[in-house]
Amino acid sequence: MKCPSCGKEIEPGHLYCESCGLEIRIVPDFEPEIENSITETLSTVGEEIKERETEGNGQEAETNGKEHEGFFLEEMNRSRIRSRVISLAAALLAIVISVPLLYIHYSASYQTQKAEKLADQGKYREAAALLEKAGRQEGDIVRNTLLLASCYEQLDDTEKAIQVLTEEIDKGQFPSEEMEKLYERVIRLYEKQGRFDAINDLLSDCRDESITTAFQHYMALSPVYNYESGNYDEVLYLRLQANTTGHIYYTLDGTTPTASSEIYTSPIFLEAGRYQVNAVFINEYGIESDVVRNWYSINLTVPEAPAVLPESGKYQVPTLIEMDIPVGCSIYYTTDKSEPDSSSILYTEPISMPLGRSNYKFVVISAEGVKSEVTSRSYEFTMDGSVSLNTASSAVIRALMAQHILTDEKGHAFGETGIHSFVYETVVQIGNSYYYIFGEYVTDGNGNRKKEERMYAVEVYTGTPNRLIYDENGQMGLIPLI
Numbered sequence: 001m002k003c004p005s006c007g008k009e010i011e012p013g014h015l016y017c018e019s020c021g022l023e024i025r026i027v028p029d030f031e032p033e034i035e036n037s038i039t040e041t042l043s044t045v046g047e048e049i050k051e052r053e054t055e056g057n058g059q060e061a062e063t064n065g066k067e068h069e070g071f072f073l074e075e076m077n078r079s080r081i082r083s084r085v086i087s088l089a090a091a092l093l094a095i096v097i098s099v100p101l102l103y104i105h106y107s108a109s110y111q112t113q114k115a116e117k118l119a120d121q122g123k124y125r126e127a128a129a130l131l132e133k134a135g136r137q138e139g140d141i142v143r144n145t146l147l148l149a150s151c152y153e154q155l156d157d158t159e160k161a162i163q164v165l166t167e168e169i170d171k172g173q174f175p176s177e178e179m180e181k182l183y184e185r186v187i188r189l190y191e192k193q194g195r196f197d198a199i200n201d202l203l204s205d206c207r208d209e210s211i212t213t214a215f216q217h218y219m220a221l222s223p224v225y226n227y228e229s230g231n232y233d234e235v236l237y238l239r240l241q242a243n244t245t246g247h248i249y250y251t252l253d254g255t256t257p258t259a260s261s262e263i264y265t266s267p268i269f270l271e272a273g274r275y276q277v278n279a280v281f282i283n284e285y286g287i288e289s290d291v292v293r294n295w296y297s298i299n300l301t302v303p304e305a306p307a308v309l310p311e312s313g314k315y316q317v318p319t320l321i322e323m324d325i326p327v328g329c330s331i332y333y334t335t336d337k338s339e340p341d342s343s344s345i346l347y348t349e350p351i352s353m354p355l356g357r358s359n360y361k362f363v364v365i366s367a368e369g370v371k372s373e374v375t376s377r378s379y380e381f382t383m384d385g386s387v388s389l390n391t392a393s394s395a396v397i398r399a400l401m402a403q404h405i406l407t408d409e410k411g412h413a414f415g416e417t418g419i420h421s422f423v424y425e426t427v428v429q430i431g432n433s434y435y436y437i438f439g440e441y442v443t444d445g446n447g448n449r450k451k452e453e454r455m456y457a458v459e460v461y462t463g464t465p466n467r468l469i470y471d472e473n474g475q476m477g478l479i480p481l482i
Contacts, residue, residue: 124151196285220287223279229294235369237267246283272300303364305373314380318427322350352426392458395465399481418442
């Protein structure tokens with residue numbers, strides 16, 4: 001086909017002239033040859049009919065002698081007219097046949113197929129031109145749009161590819177499964193560009209739950225609280241939940257949380273008082289959600305801090321650490337400087353002050369779970385003139401060897417495979433003297449250690465070993481080992 005403007009040959013499938021830029025219409029006019037043939041045929045038939053009428057009028061004046069010649073000429077004219085009519089009918093039939101063929105040739109389906117072939121050949125610009133002209137007007141619009149986006153992507157025009165996809169998404173006129181194909185393609189393009197914020201915005205505007213669920217790992221929805229803002233007469237374990245992988249950050253002082261704020265890893269314990277809990281979710285792509293702000297007022301009585309005796313200080317004699325337990329409450333403590341809570345050691349009876357330096361933290365927790373202020377104590381307990389703990393433990397081992405219970409100082413026993421060890425527990429006063437108390441443990445070949453019922457008491461100043469026993473009244477007694 002030649003360009004009607006400059007006469008340059010236009011390759012099949014092109015919609016514009018590469019020489020002069022003239023746009024080629026999708027459905028062209030009839031070919032000039034056909035139109036001229038129709039016009040010429042109709043004109044000739046009209047002239048024949050007119051001549052025939054003129055000749056007929058003149059023949060009325062002719063003599064009877066020419067009647068035979070007139071009949072012969074009339075038959076020739078009729079034959080000539082029939083031939084013209086047949087030619088006209090053939091031309092009209094060609095037109096009727098050519099119109100559907102032209103429609104098929106320039107239909108969206110045909111253009112799409114042609115665009116696919118061009119794309120397969122790497123002619124993405126020509127394929128895009130076909131699809132832009134006709135491919136998205138009818139037929140399988142989603143298929144055509146995806147193909148058009150692929151062409152622009154191959155032409156390194158990602159923005160144009162995104163544009164054609166989002167234009168169809170904004171129309172929202174396709175079934176859910178078709179819409180998901182469009183979303184999937186544009187999300188892939190955004191991800192390729194690293195524009196995860198654009199993905200989040202795109203999905204945030206989507207009202208199709210099946211689509212947002214399918215791509216929710218790209219979204220950063222605001223954290224969900226298990227308690228609404230309000231007044232409560234109980235302790236709250238506030239839980240925060242996110243929609244996908246990432247981290248929730250929160251503050252309790254009214255400030256806006258950021259990636260440097262406290263990371264939520266476990267329920268937030270809210271006891272008596274007022275709290276403003278602000279939280280934000282940041283997904284694995286670095287997209288931040290909107291900040292959620294909740295307020296809580298916990299109306300509960302806070303118990304008094306525990307009154308612990310003795311006070312912190314240095315001690316030279318065994319001393320008990322004790323306190324009163326408030327009614328309906330419990331006391332918990334730690335010895336590793338950590339903050340005590342309901343998972344710490346439960347205080348049930350006075351504690352023997354250990355030798356050396358020790359640190360205690362105590363807290364009262366009410367039945368409602370409200371914690372008091374923490375009471376801290378630090379002690380240094382020494383006994384002047386006393387034997388060391390190692391010396392006292394060795395005295396027990398040597399005494400048991402003398403009684404042929406142990407075979408060596410490493411703790412091996414006759415007829416046993418385990419190793420015996422003696423662990424210091426406390427210092428107690430028995431009668432007028434003080435004694436180190438040791439528990440006996442046996443460790444088997446697998447490293448499992450088990451405490452035995454036997455206990456030992458070593459006089460702190462002389463190092464004399466004894467078996468520790470209890471009478472029927474629970475009073476401690478001694479059986480010398482040497």
